[in-house]
Amino acid sequence: MFRTLAARLSAPVSVGASLVLLATGCGSGGGAGDSDGGAWAPEKPIEMVAPAATGGGWDTLARTSSRVLEKNDLVDQPIQVVNKPGGGGAVGWAYVAGAAEPTRLFVTSPPITLVPLTSESGHSHEDFTPISRLMTEYMVYVVPADSPLKSMGDLVDKLKEDPSSLSVAGGSAPGSMDHVAFAGAMNAAGIDPKGLKYVPYDGGGEALTQTVGGHVDASVIGASEAAGLVESGDLRALAVSAPERTDTLPEVPTLREEGVDYTYDLWRGVMGPGDMTDAQVAYYEKAYKRMLEQKQWKSEAKKLGWETSYMDSDEFGSFLDKSSEDAEKLLGEIGLQKGQG
């Protein structure tokens, strides 16, 4: 009881968490090693690594999911959220891969398939065990309210004439999610992705204010981030990257409706270290599957604009392979892949 409480209180404080970690980490020897067959349960507190600083998307997922899992007694051990920022995730991945503890998991999203392609991260999704994909968000393509571009068709036509005629902002570095969502869609519309003018900002917020101010012609942003400014009329949304219309922006057509055969998922999920046994994977899979059914989860996810899109370990694994291949191809065409000019 005390330990649970202590862990919960100190989890959000980086310092506190690490102290608790020290205190508990030395004790039990971990629950790894059981061969397949029998059920497995963690014997020490679970570490949920957010490979980023507090406050971002990974951190929010780590904290929200851990809270729901603990509150509804879906796991047998307390969960501590540990922030390992750095390297676009690479520092956190190295931390998980290095220890190979079955109680050390991490939250993940498209960068696990993108960062290894463009930087010297040292780890890719193949070094880890997929546990579950949990939910997804979609991207929205927006222009300032007074833009002459009224529809996705206008944007595509303009870029077909000259791919570099519009500057399009995103909240992440070249070769990461926002860029891929933009270049991928244009590629599908038959535009050379290499000629596009993508202007990266630090985070969706900056890209949004620059778009509202008319400093760039358009931007590609997470749908929930942009929803407020779209509703207020400061921005016009041309399309969402979802296969069907979204709950977040129900009036905005999909890319497919607008004649661009492309979808982009800003999915989020959980992975563990490389060598997990089937029993270990099954334990977490079950916990996360049940978590998604909790009322508490549903209400929190709704507030955050997350749409459930569950995949179990196997499906998630093949999904990751496919995303990685697609991204490699696209980044190759843009000329951003590691080792290219």
Next chain:
Amino acid sequence: METLDQIGYGFAVALAPENLLFVFIGVLAGTVIGMLPGLGPMSAIALMIPIAFGMDPTTAIIMLAGVYYGAVFGGSTSSILLNAPGISGTVATSFDGYPMARQGKAGKALAIAAIASFAGGTVGVVLLMLIAPWLAKFAVSFGPADYFSLMILGLTAVVSLGGKNLTKGLIAAVVGVVISLVGIDSQTATMRFTFGVPELFEGVQFLIVALGVFALAEVFAMLARRGSGGGDGAITSLRLNRREVRTLSAPTARGSLLGFFVGVLPGAGATIASFMAYSTEKRLARDGATFGRGNIKGVAAPESANNAAAVGSFVPLLTLGVPGSGTTAILLGALLVLGVQPGPLMLSERPDVFWGVVASMYVGNLVLLVLNLPLIPLFAKVLKTPRAVLLPLVVVFCMVGVYGLSFTTFDLWLLLGFGVLGYVMRQNGFPAAPLILGLILGGLMEKSMRQALQISDGAWSTFLTSPFSVALLALAVLAPVGPLLARLRRGPAAPSDASGPEAGDGAPDGGPGGRPDAGRPESSGNSGGPAGGGEHTTAEGR
């Protein structure tokens, strides 16, 4: 009229006993956390979020806003007392605050910080109430070219922060800019100067450098002096006399306004605001030469600016739903989880939250003042701690703060490295302040320059087509002229146009005044010692 009703309603919300209690708790917790070097508003808010989750959304955000102000003020406390800025926004405060503390005027410095913070916060809140919708337009009106020019203007402060030797100041600034280049290049995702070390991929954390070159270097310097020198730590009266109040009112007002508008710009924030306020005052002041040696104006200006900027950073959050700083990004996350979507519709959809927050900012500022003034003698007692205990404690706090950022021992080595660098720099007369300035502004400057050029297809004229950019560049050209001319008039050998925070280590009150025309009486009362001309006794005992 309706707005007035709503403001009244906001105050009714903020003054509800429960909310008042939580703003009090928030401010207290924020102050205590913020005092620890390395733990700034972001950690303070992150720590309080789990507590806030159980609350009514309005109460929760009121408490978190209180934590924010408290932490900003707490950071000033460690800047002044230990030369260990807890957050970047209070680095400029240490330039004069720490010398004041060394002269035994810690109490007065803290009181000025508290009062200037209150003034800055209050000015900010009033402006926020009156012109928030217009401010949203201002916040989005700055394009990359304008940001670039703003950073250039900020960098001209090197001339005034540069200390005795302008060349050494510029060298330090360039080193700062070079450090800011380390990491993944944001425009092309290329690795620069990382040597394959993943810990360096996202650059060198500002806090590591600041704690290294200020706090740790100070510890090294004290060790090298073997305990000699330094203030006696006596706590003089907190009270300001009438002349001091008069002296401070204009810098505080200017700092508040400047801070607020810089704070409104997403990405600029409290640090840049406080540096700009500091260097502006140094330029305007007749006794500018005593800045860096415990001039009270050098405490008031950055303190009013950083608090006003903290309020200003709420403008993009509340009116656009866009966080303008790391701290407001965490607040945004907390709000979303609490079911409040900040943004342009917040004012019409959740006026209770909007005006409750605005009113609570005001109440929070007042609580900050009421809570902290009586506690100042207690805080200042830190200086009475025997050196044998205090120095290891400062080292421990720095290490905890840095380790808490990233959990890697790599950063601790970096901290040590920057501590050594800071020590070597001060031994050889290189001021640390320009290095910090270059580090803060360098990254933003480069990023906005390249964004602007990318949008303009490489046409440099883009910096001359936006009116903001032109105005800022013009200021940047004009601003250093005065100090440079003064320098030339004194001749190349002339000394001490203030020498940054490391000036006057243990110097008796009032080192040499520098400029002959600086000998105005107003400088004597507050900076201690007459501002005599000439350059005799700078206690070069270090």
